[in-house]
């Protein structure tokens with residue numbers, strides 16, 4: 001699994017959803033992690049301009065002058081294919097950072113182009129980096145696609161990315177190996193009572209850019225896919241929220257405000273899971289989940305009346321070998337997370 005060593009360099013790719021804040025603040029506080037840059041995608045939950053601003057200002061929660069200097073870069077304004085989007089109400093809440101306050105405005109300018117930042121970063125790297133991908137596949141999908149005509153970039157990516165840990169996807173019951181629980185898609189669950197997509201089989205991070213996800217899967221880089229099969233075993237509970245409140249530092253006070261905001265609190269203990277923070281915890285502590293290595297590809301075909309785009313298919317002929325997290329040790333995840341976020 002992840003070749004995690006002390007002082008592991010980590011790049012984060014985010015869509016600034018509520019659970020991205022849980023994931024990012026965990027890594028930013030982790031003593032063995034050096035977050036070396038954050039790219040923001042506008043094809044997931046947040047819109048790009050407020051997303052970049054929010055992530056930059058989030059760094060003021062750390063009370064650390066070095067954290068303010070972490071590069072934050074503008075990524076994709078459009079997916080590589082189709083135009084699947086999160087519900088508007090979810091996007092508005094993310095744009096407004098769930099009405100939780102940042103301590104101040106980060107004076108460090110943000111970067112205008114994630115692609116330029118990532119290309120320069122990897123070409124100039126002397127130490128490999130682990131990538132946490134928690135906002136869908138658009139930014140890294142475009143990077144891998146461009147590398148097909150850019151041998152210098154291709155070589156740099158193969159040499160300088162240790163592993164990609166990606167929150168996304170679900171193995172439907174028919175594709176799930178024996179001994180693990182299958183997971184249905186989550187598109188419609190978050191669009192009640194009037195879902196406008198027919199898709200019952202995909203997970204949001206894959207669904208918003210099915211080609212971007214496939215570009216990542218086929219990149220040749222080692223990948224750990226933290227699937228819904230694992231995250232559904234780690235719900236965000238009232239007890240977890242109470243523990244976040246009790247810690248009482250700037251980061252956890254911000255997270256408590258997010259988790260108790262009007263758009264989020266109704267889902268605590270119901271349908272909200274430890275999606276992105278589980279991926280962050282798996283990056284540092286792979287033993288929290290059980291993985292299987294499977295040949296996977298992403299269904300690319302869109303069919304409005306019975307859509308299966310974004311479905312993860314086990315395919316021995318056309319799939320790419322990924323390590324898929326299929327179950328999780330929930331109590332160990334909460335303990336690992338809380339120990340670090342309390343620092």
Ligand SMILES: [Ca+2]
Pocket residue numbers: 014015016017019020044134135136276
């Ligand atoms: Ca996310």
